[in-house]
Amino acid sequence: NVMLSGYLIARMADVAAQDKLGRTPLHNAVAAGCDDLAKGLIEEKADVNARTKDGKTVLSIELGRPKRQSKELENLLTEKMGLPFPKGYVKNMLRDLPPSFALLFPGQGSQRQGMLGWAEGHETAWPMIQKAGEILGYDLFDLTEMGPEEKLDALEVCQPAVFVAAMCGLEWLKEQEGKDRSEAAAAAGVSCGELAALCTAGCFSFEDGVRLAQLRGELMKKAVEEHKEPQKMISVVGLTDDEAESLCEEFGGLGGGDGDVANRLFPCGVALPWLSDPGHWSGSEFLERGAQKVADLKGCNAAFHTELMKPAEADFRQHLLEMVRANVLHSPEITVYSSQTGERWLPGTPATSIVEGLVQGLSCPNQWEDTCRAIIDDGVEFFWEIGPMKQQSWRSC
CATH class of the missing domain: 1.25.40.20 (Ankyrin repeat-containing domain)
Structure with a gap:
């Protein structure tokens, strides 16, 4: 160079x-x-x-x-x-000059009951929740407030719920901290949180984002059902990527591809797809091999970002390309960092490039650590995490 x-x-x-x-x-x-x-x-x-x-x-x-x-x-x-x-x-x-900031958005697994309670009656956030309910065909606010938790964790429900919570969170940020989304230097999101990042960057409307999140969840649910055994995600802290993948091969990971790591979260911190059958191995071998912590990822009931999600790609791509043809999927107005590669979707990036990135994100591992490093290396000085729980801030420091 x-x-x-x-x-x-x-x-x-x-x-x-x-x-x-x-x-x-x-x-x-x-x-x-x-x-x-x-x-x-x-x-x-x-x-x-x-x-x-x-x-x-x-x-x-x-x-x-x-x-x-x-x-x-x-x-x-x-x-x-x-x-x-x-x-x-x-x-x-x-x-x-005001320090530059990036907006980070969590993905599925960050949902929780009561996460939209603060927005009831809010001048700008409440109409968004009502509009989302009309699009989805059910009372999203009631579901997030009253549950049941099992229904909120369903893929076709949690993804639009997390998206709506993120977009409402931007209204809170503007009101409480005086930070408008247009002032952000960049945005990024994990998994379905990437939809919130792209909506924040002006790539599509809030309404289209709700529809896209719902469709993504429905297609992923269908892909899960094609695999007969129940699935989940586990987090492993304290092992390198190679060590975690080696143990997956030894004890039966569920990735379906060359490697089983679904999300590289931070140094020596990964998420892995696993069987949720009570009779399947529980994770103790990871601890015996040096892992500091092994835990189920709550609300993540599928082998995300693995080859098992391949069946969802074709229909998702078709829908995104229809959005491009209808001129409702645009280039970003601020830089968005892909959570698969850390690639920069700069203002002016063709919408078709974003389509391929979103489709690949269904079955390709998330490289969240690389994404955060790319944002920091580009000079962004601090992050705002926008979502119902602190899923990202401890990972990205």
Whole structure:
């Protein structure tokens, strides 16, 4: 990459060019940790004072980078910007702009009884809940308040419920904290939480999001029923991905593909698909092999993000493509990070790319750790988790 960039510079490429986020090649080089390339761009008179659309300077991105090996680039930028201040002062000086934030949305398993109780009668959230009930064909508020819990945990119910809770949560955030979704630098969500992230980014309306979440749950339920044995998800903390996959192979995981890890949550923390038959292995072998904790994931009654969800893909893709043709699925207005790969769906990304990402998300493992690292590496300074329970914040710190 450095050699290619050097070639482009030699061919007089425009070092002041800006992308849709207002980032110059220098901004991107610093964000990616390419110090040598950044120095080369500075030598080519790249503007060290240029700001992105959200107000970030090259120096603020450098100071926000984790695990910097040296302060050489910081010192060079400070010198070029004409900032004769002590090193500790520079970082504080750059805080004149509001810190950037990302919105994170949990997936299925975060639902709980009473999660919409706060919104009853709320000026903006309550009409959303009523509209969702009309679309779904049942009283969503009554179900989340009164249960039964088993019905709330059903795939075709919990997914739209989690989506609605997330979108209502944005109204709370605006009212209580003064943070509007349009001010966010990025959004991301785990599993069905990705629908909330995309709706937040303006990819589709709230109403279409409710329909999409319900359809996703129905198709996944149908895929589950094709597999005769009951399923669940378990979380394992304290083992590497390789160790967890090896034990799955030894003791009978349920992934159906080359690997059984369904969600890489954080370092040495994974979610695995498993049989929920009481006679099946309980998980003690993981503890004997060094795991710190093994637990069932409440409300996750399917082998999510594995090959067993393949039967749901075709109908889900067809529905999403119909949304594209009807011009109700759009490019995002803010950056959305895919929870499968950490890929950035930037403003202007074709809606068809988002379609494929959502479809792949049914049967491909979630890479939540990579997603959070990508957001942090891009300079986002803190997260707001929007949902009924604290499912993400402890994972993404």
